[in-house]
Amino acid sequence: MSLIPTLTPENKPIVIASVFILAILAVGTAYTLSTQGTAPLLSPNYLLQQLQTGSFLGIAAAGMMVVILLGHIDLSIPWTLTAAAMMATTVGGDLAIPTGIAVGAAIGLFNGFGVAYLRIPSMIFTLGVDSVVRGLMVAHTGGFAPQTAATPIMRFLAAEKILGIPVAIFVWLAVSIVIAIILRRTGFGRSIYATGNREGAAYLSGIRTRAVVIGAFVMSGVCAGIAGVLFAGYSARAYQGMGDAFLLPAIAAVVLGGTRILGGQGRYIGTVVGVILIVLLNSVLSIMQMPEAGRQVIYGTVIISMLLVYGRTARVTS
Numbered sequence: 001m002s003l004i005p006t007l008t009p010e011n012k013p014i015v016i017a018s019v020f021i022l023a024i025l026a027v028g029t030a031y032t033l034s035t036q037g038t039a040p041l042l043s044p045n046y047l048l049q050q051l052q053t054g055s056f057l058g059i060a061a062a063g064m065m066v067v068i069l070l071g072h073i074d075l076s077i078p079w080t081l082t083a084a085a086m087m088a089t090t091v092g093g094d095l096a097i098p099t100g101i102a103v104g105a106a107i108g109l110f111n112g113f114g115v116a117y118l119r120i121p122s123m124i125f126t127l128g129v130d131s132v133v134r135g136l137m138v139a140h141t142g143g144f145a146p147q148t149a150a151t152p153i154m155r156f157l158a159a160e161k162i163l164g165i166p167v168a169i170f171v172w173l174a175v176s177i178v179i180a181i182i183l184r185r186t187g188f189g190r191s192i193y194a195t196g197n198r199e200g201a202a203y204l205s206g207i208r209t210r211a212v213v214i215g216a217f218v219m220s221g222v223c224a225g226i227a228g229v230l231f232a233g234y235s236a237r238a239y240q241g242m243g244d245a246f247l248l249p250a251i252a253a254v255v256l257g258g259t260r261i262l263g264g265q266g267r268y269i270g271t272v273v274g275v276i277l278i279v280l281l282n283s284v285l286s287i288m289q290m291p292e293a294g295r296q297v298i299y300g301t302v303i304i305s306m307l308l309v310y311g312r313t314a315r316v317t318s
Contacts, residue, residue: 010267013258013306017273020306021280028284041284048166054279055172056158056231058272061250062179063108063223065271066216068254069183070196071263072115072122074220076130077250080107081243083133084228086140089148089238096151100229101222107133108221112214137240145240150233158233168230175226179219180268192216196263249278256306 028041040046060077067074074080080103088100107129114125150158160167183189191212194202203209227246232238257274259266281302285295 010258010265010270013256014267014270014273016306017256017258017270017277020302021273021277024277024280024284028280028287031284031288041287048164048169050279050283051172051276052166052168053234054275055166055168056227056234057246057249057253057279058172058275059175059223059230060227060246061253061271061275062175062268063220064250065254065257065259065266065268066179066183066192067122067220068251068259068261069192069263069266070213070216071199071261072213072216073251074108074111074126074217074224075123075247076107076111076126076133077220077224078241078243078247079130079133079137080104080221080224081228081231081246082238082240083107083137084225085232085238085242086137086146086148088154088229089146089150089232090140092148092151096154097229100232101225104221104223104225104228105218106221108218108224109214111221112217115217116210116213141240146238149237150235154229154233155236156233158230168234171226171230175223176268176272179223182219183268188212188215193264196260196265198264252303253278256303 025041029039032041033039060081064074064077084100084103087103088096091099111122111126111129114120114129115122118125156167157171158168162170183192191202191207191209194205194207195209195212199209202212224243228238228243231242235242253274254266254271255261255274256277257266257270257272259270281299282295285298290298
């Protein structure tokens with residue numbers, strides 16, 4: 001009997017991503033030791049700082065994963081996040097955070113309606129919604145940079161620390177617990193997996209698939225709204241295009257974490273590992289002062305390499 005536990009197809013991407021994380025840390029540590037004589041990448045403060053900045057991406061990726069589990073995709077994340085941040089800072093006061101979350105939920109509800117009832121492909125509909133929201137926000141600001149600032153509570157949640165640990169990490173942890181419980185412990189979560197595997201069969205078995213699709217897009221919008229509110233707090237303000245850098249990394253984190261892009265398979269812990277991988281990779285490339293062109297090449301090469309490994313694993317196990 002083998003002493004090594006058998007890995008399931010769902011666990012293998014998580015293990016592979018974890019190995020890549022260790023490799024990234026090893027390469028970054030070797031580089032800093034040779035050039036600076038120190039190993040900051042292994043210090044708790046450095047790792048906490050990376051988790052703090054990664055928490056915004058992690059929350060956005062959590063909502064993206066729920067949608068991808070259905071075999072859909074949400075391309076409205078960039079301006080959902082931006083609109084939530086802008087409206088939160090505009091309203092201000094005690095209503096800032098609820099307003100940002102409500103904006104995200106409203107956009108998610110609209111996305112879900114279009115995909116579930118109008119039967120428009122999610123890639124097309126959410127891309128159109130992203131463009132509409134961008135236009136509305138440009139009209140809201142008159143085309144100029146917003147002059148509003150983040151509220152104290154937004155700055156506290158995004159930039160302050162409790163017992164030396166950034167509060168943003170606790171917010172990400174809370175969102176993660178809620179998402180994990182929904183996916184694994186509730187009927188709605190089981191319906192998401194069933195619908196993602198085969199929507200027609202799920203509908204015939206009595207699952208209200210349209211409601212499931214709408215609920216998933218609302219969760220994606222809410223997560224994008226929370227990420228926007230936090231990122232505005234971290235930046236002390238909201239600004240146009242602040243969500244543009246989140247879309248592809250969020251999708252990559254979900255896919256690298258083992259969630260099947262066609263839906264029906266994936267574990268939330270994999271998305272967390274995928275987020276950490278992407279954040280550390282970007283950080284190490286920045287430390288190496290890699291030119292932007294080289295950074296994009298290496299970033300893409302790592303993602304393609306991991307996906308090739310996943311593909312080979314899937315063929316071997318199938």
